[in-house]
Amino acid sequence: MEPFTVHTGVAVPLLVANIDTDVIIRIDRIAKYARDGLGPFALEALRRLPDGRENADCILNAPAYRNASILLVGDNFGCGSSRENAVWALMAMGLRVVIAPSFGDIFFGNCFQNGMLPIQLHRAAIEPLAKQLIADPDRATLTVDLQALRIRTQTGAEMPFAVEPLQRRMLLEGLDQIGLTLTNEAEIAQFQSQDRRTRPWLYAAP
Numbered sequence: 001m002e003p004f005t006v007h008t009g010v011a012v013p014l015l016v017a018n019i020d021t022d023v024i025i026r027i028d029r030i031a032k033y034a035r036d037g038l039g040p041f042a043l044e045a046l047r048r049l050p051d052g053r054e055n056a057d058c059i060l061n062a063p064a065y066r067n068a069s070i071l072l073v074g075d076n077f078g079c080g081s082s083r084e085n086a087v088w089a090l091m092a093m094g095l096r097v098v099i100a101p102s103f104g105d106i107f108f109g110n111c112f113q114n115g116m117l118p119i120q121l122h123r124a125a126i127e128p129l130a131k132q133l134i135a136d137p138d139r140a141t142l143t144v145d146l147q148a149l150r151i152r153t154q155t156g157a158e159m160p161f162a163v164e165p166l167q168r169r170m171l172l173e174g175l176d177q178i179g180l181t182l183t184n185e186a187e188i189a190q191f192q193s194q195d196r197r198t199r200p201w202l203y204a205a206p
Contacts, residue, residue, distance in 0.1 A: 001115045003174035007096050008143040009069030013130030014046070014059060019073060020080030021107060025089035038085065039092030064137035070097040070144065072130050075123070078107025087114045097144050099126060099151075112167045113176050117146060119161045129153070146171060 029041040049055050059065055071090070077100040078086060087110045090098070098111070099119045111118040132153070133140040143152040146168060151159040163171075170176070196203050 001174040004171040011070035011142045012065035012068035013072040017074035021086040024086040030085045035088045038089035042089035042093040073100045075101045079104035082106040
């Protein structure tokens, strides 16, 4: 998994609440396309009209934000069914950071397992930032510094954010849960060796 330290990219504001995982990626798309091919279908219900044409009124399709890698959204983003594919689809779309007042719990955890940074900020901080991004699309770039736990705008303004230490470490070092466990490989081997001597009946004979 690619480590996440500092990321600079275009930020797009989509302050819609309760965007669930079914909206993020449709179940039939998951069945038909591989992980890396889900990007065109991420947030399809918002980006496309019922006839499949691009929705010109969706900010995600606006030229200034089309290549955004940072997404600002409303409350309870990623709620609904517990599909890891939702994170895969957003990443395949090019996103690395999602900023919201709150997240669905399972979606939030899945982000850290896949190298995406979910940031929880109060609505009072997100809404003015979104207005700024809309008012000046040419300066809609943010820098997200996971090492310093700061978001910086092009005007020089900074906003702090918090991430649990273990989750922060996973992203900084590019570790999923298995990789994190393997950082303790020596200690695990030492325990197993000692446990074989202490409780040999638990282990198959060589």
